[in-house]
Amino acid sequence: MFLELDNVAVSYGKVSAVRGISMRVDEGRIVAIVGANGAGKSTTLRAISGIAPVKSGEIRFAGDRIDRMPAHRIVGRGIAHVPEGRRIFPDLTVAENLRTGAFLRRDKPAVEADLEAVYARFPRLRERRGQLAKTMSGGEQQMLAIGRALMAKPKLLLMDEPSMGLAPIIVEEIARIIEEISRDGVTVLLVEQNAELALDLADYAYVLEVGSVALEGPADELHDNDHVRAAYLGI
Template sequence: MLKVNNINVSYGAIHAIHDLSLEVNDGEIVTLIGANGAGKTSTLRAISGLTPIKSGEIIYNDKVISTLGAHKIVAHGLSQVPEGRRIFGDQTVEENLLLGAYLRKNKSEIKESMEEVFNSFPRIMERRKQLAGTLSGGEQQMLAIGRALMAKPKLLLLDEPSMGLAPIIVEEIFEIIKKIRNSGTTILLVEQNANAALQIADRGYVLETGSVVIEGLAKNLLNDDSVRRAYLGE
């Protein structure tokens, strides 16, 4: 479904991503783990078209998308939930969700998608008329995921969905991620909680200073001594 081939990303003189390659197959949860500054968010931003790449290519469903603008990439069926949620606090829950469907034209299908989101997230359904800025952190994360799902993506990019959340809410968010995959959406997950991410993923890539240093099945990475020492607190 997604192939990232030897991409390089720079911010001025800072070379953030070095010849990075990865692959995501249809129906998988693939996770990127690594320390702060390893290049995880930059990789997602490059895939979704928010940060231009200097070289290499990104192929999604057999089409090169690394030359497309971000809005065109969304139209191809790829959505990102950004780090820090980035909901619109002065708009209602419903208005935030409708923004996720801005490229869609069929009003009845948009309404149907909103009901699907509310079925998945009953807590935000109860707050559908509330300003999004009044929601708790966990509810805002659910709203950010729901907004991305309103675009009907085939591939969902999730950037640090557990950041700043209480442990019990983190468990709930990861259960939601599994349900999204089970409903037919492929997921590329960036997560500092490496243990939680590897528990639900099929495969993983470990990034250090903008490069992939280890890759493999998630269950193998969970049992890799170097990964356990560096990222699992053992």
């Protein structure tokens, strides 16, 4: 089992955000988590990457328990997280942002090669590599956030609302990039409010409602599910 969540609960103070979620992500897949605002999608990702405290339950990645590890050690295990709202470092340059993604890596030649690969994938980032990240458009910042995560050379990529606030044409580009990343062998766990996009891309999906898994199944099956169509696809 690649990534496995076993009855995971997370609460912020007295407010419980995630109540006993179980999930599995197989290697090489794109798995989507869809649901309304406040359903616990982001919290689930934050629990996996160690920035939301897990109250109970277990998270296992590649055989090891990671739910008690600090965030900076989980990155070293091969999990990179593109956070909600991009969270790039505004006063670092584009190149510096990308290099912070490789903070834990000591294999210098491979880091340089991966930097080249990111620039090849996102030519805009190469053009703007000396520019402060905060001067870029929303779409460019999203690409920077994805590029930064790829610089960690992750086995599993967590993506939180990569389409948020972007123009439709940029969203299409982001979708294409996610497929490419997946084809390169990186497992993707994708959180999206845009259920149409998520179910299009994913092999398997979970539907969260108020902190619990309401539905799960192959993405195309969920796409045809009446409840999902009415509640999330607006059809």
